Amino acid sequence: MEKAVKKKKKHRPYIWFMLPGLIFYCAFMIVPLIANFFLSFASWNGVGEISFVGLDNFTKLFMNPENASTYWNAFGNNIKFILCEYFIVVPIQVGTAYLLYSKIRWHKFFQAMFFLPYVLSTAVIAFFATIFFNASFGIVNKVxxxxxxxxxxxxGWLADSNMAFPILVGLAIWSSAVIGMLIILSSMKGVSHETIEASMIDGAGRFKQFLYVILPDIGPGMTNVLVLDIIWGITLFDLPYMLAGTFGGADGTLDFVNMYFYRTAFGSGSASSLNIDLGYAATIGTVTFVFILIFTSLMNFALGKIKVWNE
Structure with missing residues (x-):
């Protein structure tokens, strides 16, 4: 009994250290999430009375042809972006991380250079992209x-529906791939040197070491990167908004769910289109959150199965 009391007292200081962060997390994450859920069953323009409307917002989202078309187009763009992340960005991150892990010549310099785009703000990246790819005065077309x-x-580059999306993916790779690369690199550095040395004694070359020793051991880091890619892909907003405007271009090529949410919650930016409905916007947020939960759960389940098979 005395040991249990002493153990409890021993861990009590850590609870006090965690408390400010926990309060902050609840105040700015949990409470808004709960409020958003309840607001999705209401109608509110931000200043008047909040009126309960039941499932009307969900009906408006999925049963209204125009709204459903806009949402599924935006959501489809999010899915395409996530797939590009998985099949283009992640292999680049893994390959780059392995090159740095192998300590190629000037690896410290390359690591610093890879991190350089991340310190640039999204506004600066979008500004330079416009300078390069604008159809009328862009540097590329002038050349x-x-x-x-x-x-x-x-x-037409950004004005061309066939080229705007690849440009967006390219900018995303250039500006943000370094975070996933650093996570994977830190996971690689945690791989046991004894295991690698044993594989070298067995005659394994660099490729086999990577495939059979390093890659299976960086599973937790890869899981974090894949989950972050889903969250980033679903919540994408700032870069396409700055490149293509509120509606994601004339044909919605760069329209994403968060941009549709923004138009609904705060208006499209024109005086004639200030149809603000925070309840309907909250519904878009709730549905998107549910999709994030489903995708991350399915991915964790699949990765868990792969881990079991490897064992």
Whole structure:
């Protein structure tokens, strides 16, 4: 009994250290999440009375053809972005992390250079992208015209529905891939040197070491990267908003769920389109949160199965 009391007293200081962070998390994460859930069953313009409408907002989202088309187009763009993250960005992150882990020549310099784009704000990245890829005055088109390409044949880049999305993915890779790369690199550095040395004694080359020793051991780090990619892909807003405007371009090529949420919650930016409905916007947020939970749960389940099979 005395040992239990002493143990409880011993851990009590740690609770006090955790308390400020816990209060902050509850105040700015849990409480708004609960409030958003209840608001999704109401109608409110932000200043008047909050009126309960039941499932009307959900009906408005999924049964209204125009709203459903806008939401599923935006959600489809989010899914495409996540798939690009998984099949393009993650392999680049893993490959880059392994090169730095192998301590290639000037690896410290390259690590610093990879981190450089991350310190730039999204506004700066979007500004430079506009300077380079603007159809009228962009540097790329000016170079193409100077090389003899007819002015009528130069690409529209950000104004072209076939090119805008690849440009967005390229900018995302350049600006944010370093975080996942650093997570994977730190996981690689945690791999046991004894295991690697044993594989070298067995005659395993670098490729086999990577495939059969390093890759299975960095599972937790890879899981974190994949979960972060889902969250980032679903919550994407600032970069496409700055590149294509409130509606994600003329045909919605760069329209994402959070941009639709923003238009609904705060208006589209024009005086004629200030149809603010925070209840309907909260519904979009609630549905998106449910999708995030489903995707992350399925991914964790799949990764858990893969881990069991590997064992």
């Amino acid at each position: 193409l015209i100077a090389l003899g390409v007819p002015r009528t044949a130069v690409p």
